[in-house]
Amino acid sequence: xxxCTFVYGNFxxxxxxxVRGGSGGMGLPRLGGQGGKGGDVWVVATKNMTLKRIxxxxxxxxxxxxxxxxxxxxxxxxxKGKDMxxxxxxxxxxxxxxxxxxxxxxxxxxxxxxxxxxPGGTFHSAFEPSKGQTKHIRLDLKLIADLGLVGFxxxxxxxxxxxxxxxxxxxxxxxxxxxxxxxxKVMYEDYKQISVADLPGxxxxxxxxxxxxxxxxxxxxxxxxxxxxxxxCGFQLASKTPFRSPFEAVLLLTKELELYKEELVxxxxxxxxxxxxxPDAEDKLAELKEQLQNPDEFSHLLPDDMIPxxxxxxxxxxxxxxxxxxxxxxxxxxxxxxxxxxxxxATKAIHQDRLQALRCHSHQHL
Numbered sequence: 603x604x605x606c607t608f609v610y611g612n613f614x615x616x617x618x619x620x621v622r623g624g625s626g627g628m629g630l631p632r633l634g635g636q637g638g639k640g641g642d643v644w645v646v647a648t649k650n651m652t653l654k655r656i657x658x659x660x661x662x663x664x665x666x667x668x669x670x671x672x673x674x675x676x677x678x679x680x681x682k683g684k685d686m687x688x689x690x691x692x693x694x695x696x697x698x699x700x701x702x703x704x705x706x707x708x709x710x711x712x713x714x715x716x717x718x719x720x721p722g723g724t725f726h727s728a729f730e731p732s733k734g735q736t737k738h739i740r741l742d743l744k745l746i747a748d749l750g751l752v753g754f755x756x757x758x759x760x761x762x763x764x765x766x767x768x769x770x771x772x773x774x775x776x777x778x779x780x781x782x783x784x785x786x787k788v789m790y791e792d793y794k795q796i797s798v799a800d801l802p803g804x805x806x807x808x809x810x811x812x813x814x815x816x817x818x819x820x821x822x823x824x825x826x827x828x829x830x831x832x833x834x835c836g837f838q839l840a841s842k843t844p845f846r847s848p849f850e851a852v853l854l855l856t857k858e859l860e861l862y863k864e865e866l867v868x869x870x871x872x873x874x875x876x877x878x879x880x881p882d883a884e885d886k887l888a889e890l891k892e893q894l895q896n897p898d899e900f901s902h903l904l905p906d907d908m909i910p911x912x913x914x915x916x917x918x919x920x921x922x923x924x925x926x927x928x929x930x931x932x933x934x935x936x937x938x939x940x941x942x943x944x945x946x947x948a949t950k951a952i953h954q955d956r957l958q959a960l961r962c963h964s965h966q967h968l
Contacts (some may be wrong), residue, residue, distance in 0.1 A: 619665060621738070625733045626722035628672040630675070637673050638679070640720045644686070647712040651692075656690065667686045670720070693743065746825065750822050754855070758924050761924040762874065771800065829872050829873075834878055853910060879928065894916070
């Protein structure tokens with residue numbers, strides 16, 4: 603079994619930010635002048651934005667409204683401080699640190715005020731201004747499922763989803779998207795449920811936006827982990843397109859993800875090799891495993907522009923037959939193990955984050 607060395611790699615699906623409204627401006631006692639109000643902080647849903655971009659652009663993750671102007675003889679009413687806008691991806695939920703939902707950003711241009719600026723000094727406050735509100739907020743990419751199935755149309759994804767699910771998979775309807783993925787629920791003996799989404803089929807060249815491809819790739823971001831599904835015997839989409847071995851299918855799927863958004867390739871992934879009931883399946887599986895262990899030796903089988911920059915290291919490679927049920931239970935165990943491993947890591951990371959914040963806080967007060 604190959605394990606990933608990185609858990610989250612470059613892919614960011616939630617961010618914790620410090621937000622503070624601007625302080626109000628000073629009032630002017632002798633002329634009864636009023637200080638300007640501090641700027642507010644807003645989250646604004648913006649096209650083509652990712653949480654990773656916010657993190658890279660603002661490594662400190664601090665967003666502060668501008669202070670209001672002091673009242674002066676020239677301008678008795680101080681000017682309001684500029685608002686601070688956090689440009690965030692569409693389809694996120696904004697929550698407080700303890701998980702209370704502040705708002706959802708479902709469509710481009712949605713705006714949400716997260717903290718208010720402080721009022722300026724007036725006669726009623728003895729001309730003393732107030733500070734703006736401060737808090738920590740979280741931006742969470744809305745997940746549609748724990749796992750996303752990634753595979754070409756004939757890989758048997760929907761029959762696999764049915765074989766794994768406890769009930770008939772349901773078509774899901776989400777307000778932030780037009781694509782309707784099919785979601786299956788996998789139930790475990792301890793009653794834990796894991797959701798698996800079969801996103802409409804990916805085709806070669808999807809990143810160039812052929813039909814549904816681009817929308818599909820957008821959904822891959824909204825799952826915690828990826829489940830690649832390939833046909834052990836390879837596939838040919840149409841008589842005009844070349845035959846692809848399962849190894850080539852893995853490389854092509856990886857390439858599609860990479861071309862759409864490079865960080866996607868660093869999501870934790872498992873590989874399901876389906877249709878193990880077909881003749882010669884065992885030999886083909888052995889060949890695929892060997893190729894995956896030494897991808898550089900075999901990637902010359904594809905033209906250069908189809909070879910991904912980095913190959914995915916799968917946490918588990920699981921042979922199954924969706925039609926006979928072979929391997930399905932083992933697959934469920936591997937999925938559970940992989941997700942549990944990540945949630946332990948994520949909890950540790952949150953604790954680290956909080957400890958770090960406490961340390962910084964105590965240093966500031968020393």
